[in-house]
Amino acid sequence: MKIAVFHGSPRKGNTYKATKIFLDELTKYRDVQYTEFFLPEAMPEFCTGCQLCLGNPYEKCPHSKYVTPILNTIINSDALIFTTPHFGACSMTSCMKNLLDHLDFLTMNVAPRAELFKMKAFIITTGAGSVAAIKPIKKYLKNWGINRVYSLGFRMFTDRWNKMSQPKQMKFEKKLRRAANRYYNAPQKYPYISTIFMYYISKFILRKYVGIGKYPYEYWKEKGFLIRSHFNKYDVFNKHNLH
Template structure:
């Protein structure tokens, strides 16, 4: 089992601690290989809006050398974990900067077939408020990638740090993390269809590609996949 983890911050504190517990829990179930990227430590760049990827040449993105290894690692993994602290009620800028580079494989463009077989777990930590919005922002992208099952867990620390959380509340947090990790793990082996939302979105995008009758990169890709002739990625 291979899991790709993306950290939205280089700070190895609250969010990192939550992920370490998730990793431990996963290891109880089976042997897992973790491929991890700390987005700020990896050289990364803001999308410059050149449209190179959207127009069909993602390998020529000016930041491809930094972005493509992460994307290819995700494609090769069974499951994905996105971990971000909440910064001003949302994911960190590092995480958003990475997600901006993934627009070309949104379902509206050229979705990767293997994304429809994957599960993801989104985890965020906040001092108090904002995990719901931060998780929702990340989840929205994953839905557009076609990820089959998406789980999320938001943790409000309400303490100066992870180690300062009172024991009784810490136990509750750990229980929630274990529960969501188990659900994520169970979904990795399951041969489930994507959610109705994903199937409807795929169907809508297929109709759009059919109507366009275009020769652009997206239209060519959809034709090559056989998706305009009834084949499905799930």
């Protein structure tokens, strides 16, 4: 299993330590290989909101030289891991938000990649706002069509892992290792209802309001996402073995 890992902070604090424990458990399975991206190093330029990637192939993005290796790694992976401490108003780091903004063209109504429809993802966060930090990342990933998104967040009440008592460290480590095993063994499932809804509403909008000649419409047509047929028989999710 190939995994792409995205670290939302260069600080290598609690979230990084938790992620390393998670990855250590995963690599006990011999088929697991992972590629790590450290932010902001892997994506040093901030998204300007120019929207060039939403109406054109993503290569039109002024920062495509950073987007391309990330996108290629994602597409060639079997699973994804996103890690971030909670920052600001109990949300993800700006580095992580910037990465997701640069990949906004992957959303269902623009240029989704079929490879993502059978992929699973895991989000790891630490800090008092962990739940709030997980929520927006999960929303992004579900909009990509990711098959299942799992998560684990910790409230540690310290900025250093080794400042916690030994029993508390062992408690968190046990949770992480258990979660890693569940994640590895998690089967592919039927798509989220929200994903199916987004697929159909996107198809309707592209046909009725966007139309021929526009990039999203032409992309969907090329990929076979515009097939007029019953969901359970011929549509895109079944085509890519997502039952």
